[in-house]
Amino acid sequence: MDEELHDLKTRLLQSIFRIKQLVSIFHYCADAQAAMHELSIAEFTLLKAIMNNAMDSDENIGVSYITEHLYITKAAVSKMLGVLENKGYVNRDISRRNRRELTITLTPLGKEVIIHYEKYFDDMLTGIIRQLGKNDVEQFTKNINQFADAANNIVRDAAGGVTRDAANNDVKEATSGGVRNATNSVTIEAANGIVKDTPSGIASETAKGRYNR
Secondary structure, rough: OHHHHHHHHHHHHHHHHHHHHHHHHHHHEEEEHHHHHHOHHHHHHHHHHHOOOOOOOOOOOOOHHHHHHOOOOOHHHHHHHHHHHHHOOOEEEEEOOOOOEEEEOOOOHHHHHHHHHHHHHHHHHHHHHHOOHHHHHHHHHHHHHHHHHHHHHHHHHHOOOOOOOHHHHHHHHHHHHHHHHHOOHHHHHHHHHHOOOOOOOOOHHOOOOOOOO
């Protein structure tokens, strides 16, 4: 019985590292997509956040939301917006509803970048679902959420109140570091394998940053 439990723990730990590899693959692909358009991942995330902004809308995403979303200062957001404006991805205009505020919107080029980005990852996810089947994917999402909840509860109880946010921040740091410092073969090769199988046929050259528009 002890041997069976030990074997189960070993396989569980191996699966955890496989999940970390999976996260690293998606981080790698996101970085590659951003780099293709000479964008940092933070700039890319900002474009995604404001994609539905419009001049006459009451639901626009503003600077305050962006600072909270990206965990950076207003000065850093202002600098980033200036860079994106110079690259032709965003417009900054005085709001028609409040002249003390700016309305930030995507240019046609900025919208093109986001459309390509969303299609890229939609194709990746569609490819995974086709390979595994809907039932296996649904079971996976259910199991991974249950596992994450159980792990969070144990960590919180053992550490005397460690919050979910704190644990998530540690995971973010670990996975983002893993993308850049990985020494195993899972990063580029695995990412290329997934990209190559996407329904749109975007091959490994995409992940390597050689996509021709």
